[in-house]
Amino acid sequence: MPETSGTWLSDWARNTARRLLSAELPRRWAHTAxxxxxxxxxxxxxxxxxxxxxxxxxxxxxxxxxSVLVDTGLHSLDGARFLQRAGMPDRICGLVAHHSGxxxxxxxxxxxxxxxxxxxxxxxxxxxxxxxxxTTSPDGHPITVQERIAEIRGRRGPDDPVVRALAINIDDRLxxxxxxxxxxxxxxxx
Ligand SMILES: [Fe+2]
Numbered sequence: 246m247p248e249t250s251g252t253w254l255s256d257w258a259r260n261t262a263r264r265l266l267s268a269e270l271p272r273r274w275a276h277t278a279x280x281x282x283x284x285x286x287x288x289x290x291x292x293x294x295x296x297x298x299x300x301x302x303x304x305x306x307x308x309x310x311x312s313v314l315v316d317t318g319l320h321s322l323d324g325a326r327f328l329q330r331a332g333m334p335d336r337i338c339g340l341v342a343h344h345s346g347x348x349x350x351x352x353x354x355x356x357x358x359x360x361x362x363x364x365x366x367x368x369x370x371x372x373x374x375x376x377x378x379x380t381t382s383p384d385g386h387p388i389t390v391q392e393r394i395a396e397i398r399g400r401r402g403p404d405d406p407v408v409r410a411l412a413i414n415i416d417d418r419l420x421x422x423x424x425x426x427x428x429x430x431x432x433x434x435x
Contacts, residue, residue: 254337255281255297258304261331265311272383273310279385280306283377290428295370302340302374305333309341319356321347325363339364340371345378346414353406353413369428376425379418390422 259281266274284303288296308314309324316323325342329335342363351360365371382388382396394415401408411418 252297252300254301254334255304257333258301258337262304262308265308265314269312270310273307275385276381276383277304277307277385279381279387280377282385283381283387284373287373287376287425287429289432290425291369291373298334298336298340299370299373299377302337302344303377305337306341306344306374306378317356317359319347319351319354319360321345322351322356322360322363335364336366336370339366340374343371345375346410346418349410349413350406353410369424372421372424375418375421379422390419394418 262277263274266277281300281303284300288299291299305324305328307320307324308327309320309322314323314327316326321342321344325338328338328341342360343365348357348360348365351357379390379393380387382393383400388396394411398408398411403409
């Protein structure tokens with residue numbers, strides 16, 4: 246594991262994501278870079294010591310789509326397990342495992358027990374990661390959460406577990422975005 250100072254965590258995460266995604270899945274890589282950018286923009290709502298954790302989690306949140314990591318097929322779980330094997334902090338592994346409503350997808354695909362081995366933390370850090378993911382298009386551009394939900398439905402189709410899971414997790418997803426919007430408004434007006 247790299248040294249524990251400065252921004253080693255987000256540097257490691259960016260390099261790891263680039264290695265795993267940029268050549269094989271360029272669109273996913275563009276999305277990832279957009280989510281990391283968004284995370285950097287909203288990090289100010291977090292205590293200083295959590296900002297690098299957020300950006301690092303953003304860089305690696307979708308690495309489970311890389312074919313070398315695909316195991317269960319639930320990308321958040323496969324990504325989190327890789328991060329755990331790589332010795333990354335439990336907090337990052339948990340954030341990635343549960344990002345953007347993954348537990349509802351796991352429940353629909355018989356992987357709830359596996360996902361539950363990772364901590365599903367609540368609070369601003371988790372909300373900020375969900376916000377960054379839910380307000381970034383597949384090509385890495387900023388979009389509204391409503392556009393993002395519509396895009397997910399259109400791209401994946403009604404039978405995809407991620408779309409079916411919206412029936413369970415959409416309120417949770419929207420609420421996390423709303424909470425970060427509120428904090429950002431307060432930060433900019435204060
Ligand atoms: Fe994502």
